[in-house]
Amino acid sequence: MRREKRKLPIFDIILTSLTLILIAASAYLLYLYKSSSTAAHDDSSALDQVTSTIDETNSNFKGIKIISEISNDKNVPFAIQYPQSSHTEFNDKVKKYIKKIKHDYLTNLATHKQKQSEFTNELNISFETFAHPNGTYSFVFLSNQHIQDYLKETDIYTVHLNNDKGKMLTLKELVNNPEESLQRLSKLTKQQIENDETLQSMRLEEIEQYTKPVWENFEHFIFTEEALVLYLPYDKNKNNIPIIPLSYDKINDLLVDDYKVQVKEESENETPSKDDNTSKESDANAPDSNENPSNESTKDELDSAKKVALTFDDGPDPEVTTRILKTLEKYDAKATFFMLGSRVEYYPEIAKMVEEAGHELGNHSWTHPDLTRASTEKIYNEISRTSQIIEEVTGEKPYSFRPPYGAFNDSVRQQTDLPIALWDVDTLDWKHRNPQQLLSHVQNGVKDGSVILMHDIHASTADGLDAVMAYLQENGYTFVTFSEIEQQ
Numbered sequence: 001m002r003r004e005k006r007k008l009p010i011f012d013i014i015l016t017s018l019t020l021i022l023i024a025a026s027a028y029l030l031y032l033y034k035s036s037s038t039a040a041h042d043d044s045s046a047l048d049q050v051t052s053t054i055d056e057t058n059s060n061f062k063g064i065k066i067i068s069e070i071s072n073d074k075n076v077p078f079a080i081q082y083p084q085s086s087h088t089e090f091n092d093k094v095k096k097y098i099k100k101i102k103h104d105y106l107t108n109l110a111t112h113k114q115k116q117s118e119f120t121n122e123l124n125i126s127f128e129t130f131a132h133p134n135g136t137y138s139f140v141f142l143s144n145q146h147i148q149d150y151l152k153e154t155d156i157y158t159v160h161l162n163n164d165k166g167k168m169l170t171l172k173e174l175v176n177n178p179e180e181s182l183q184r185l186s187k188l189t190k191q192q193i194e195n196d197e198t199l200q201s202m203r204l205e206e207i208e209q210y211t212k213p214v215w216e217n218f219e220h221f222i223f224t225e226e227a228l229v230l231y232l233p234y235d236k237n238k239n240n241i242p243i244i245p246l247s248y249d250k251i252n253d254l255l256v257d258d259y260k261v262q263v264k265e266e267s268e269n270e271t272p273s274k275d276d277n278t279s280k281e282s283d284a285n286a287p288d289s290n291e292n293p294s295n296e297s298t299k300d301e302l303d304s305a306k307k308v309a310l311t312f313d314d315g316p317d318p319e320v321t322t323r324i325l326k327t328l329e330k331y332d333a334k335a336t337f338f339m340l341g342s343r344v345e346y347y348p349e350i351a352k353m354v355e356e357a358g359h360e361l362g363n364h365s366w367t368h369p370d371l372t373r374a375s376t377e378k379i380y381n382e383i384s385r386t387s388q389i390i391e392e393v394t395g396e397k398p399y400s401f402r403p404p405y406g407a408f409n410d411s412v413r414q415q416t417d418l419p420i421a422l423w424d425v426d427t428l429d430w431k432h433r434n435p436q437q438l439l440s441h442v443q444n445g446v447k448d449g450s451v452i453l454m455h456d457i458h459a460s461t462a463d464g465l466d467a468v469m470a471y472l473q474e475n476g477y478t479f480v481t482f483s484e485i486e487q488q
């Protein structure tokens with residue numbers, strides 16, 4: 001009894017302080033949630049609603065669309081991309097995964113105190129789409145999370161989908177004799193690790209553990225045109241994810257008939273895109289000759305007029321970009337589109353439409369990462385891969401590079417020859433999603449030579465653009481591209 005009594009005050013103090021900490025933590029968490037949910041307002045509703053509006057005809061991957069959720073909030077920056085289909089079960093599974101990672105990130109942010117520095121946190125979830133020759137899709141998600149210097153986490157996740165049947169499948173369901181196949185997969189995987197130089201740092205017990213013949217070890221896999229690729233379990237704090245490709249000639253006998261792929265000898269004509277390029281180069285000469293046809297006579301007049309460059313980031317998008325193109329056409333205006341390579345891959349026709357309408361193309365990276373914390377190799381890949389697909393799809397090279405979040409440093413500079421394209425008027429359209437506010441940000445910020453930042457993935461931006469353009473026109477501005485401003 002006595003002891004209890006003596007303990008009580010201490011207990012009280014601990015309890016009280018614990019409660020206070022808890023309240024503070026939850027308040028902060030709530031704040032983060034709020035700011036991130038405003039940041040991702042459309043997207044959280046998109047998270048629930050996308051299922052109904054899959055435009056199969058627009059996507060490069062039939063029946064699949066790509067959703068981009070990007071927050072430029074300096075406290076809670078993230079760029080998340082994920083696929084959706086017309087199948088609820090698949091959509092829910094993907095959204096559940098995204099939600100979990102996002103929740104982790106917000107919780108981690110809340111538990112690590114914020115310093116004053118900018119962009120020391122980041123969440124980036126990207127994915128790649130692979131098609132098996134039989135028409136099924138594999139998606140591999142890569143998520144990177146940074147919380148200042150405290151935490152750096154990588155996560156890999158895969159989903160395999162038969163989109164025609166709306167069924168997700170495990171590897172176990174795609175082999176003939178599960179028990180025997182499991183033993184073979186285990187053996188093949190082990191062999192592959194031993195032959196892979198990049199995996200030499202794996203400890204023996206890790207290899208034993210991760211290649212053990214249990215299905216949990218082979219939970220994450222994709223089917224590409226050439227191979228079954230396994231993503232083995234790994235230590236989340238390490239960068240070295242064991243990725244094991246098993247070519248079809250090694251595993252065909254394990255697979256159900258529909259998944260066997262006959263391996264051809266040497267492929268003779270595997271790069272049709274190269275032929276495309278040559279044909280595009282030749283017709284690229286034609287538009288060159290009639291560049292600025294209307295400008296000539298009034299050149300002096302235009303030079304004295306006020307100029308403004310409208311720029312649109314994070315697209316292309318089948319609905320929003322198309323609507324924006326119509327409004328621009330109404331004003332006979334040219335704008336600049338900073339595209340994400342990942343979205344150009346999904347919507348090549350929309351990217352092409354932008355180019356054909358005479359707008360300037362810009363590069364905005366492949367997955368929208370904060371490049372100031374990326375390796376030089378990653379920086380190079382993000383930019384060059386995006387330039388490549390833009391040129392492949394539209395026949396035009398991007399003129400400039402806009403770094404995600406506007407974040408760049410010398411090492412970003414060194415990885416590209418493209419001019420860096422920043423802005424001076426931020427409409428914050430990603431945050432407020434409000435046509436009225438779009439206009440008032442422009443009204444308050446615009447001056448001669450301004451570059452205005454908008455995003456062609458939000459319907460509210462397409463809604464508000466006409467009023468913005470009417471205002472600018474009434475106030476004597478002419479619409480020019482980013483390069484025309486830059487070259488002044």
Ligand code: ZN
Nearest residue numbers: 313314404405
């Ligand atoms: Zn962006």
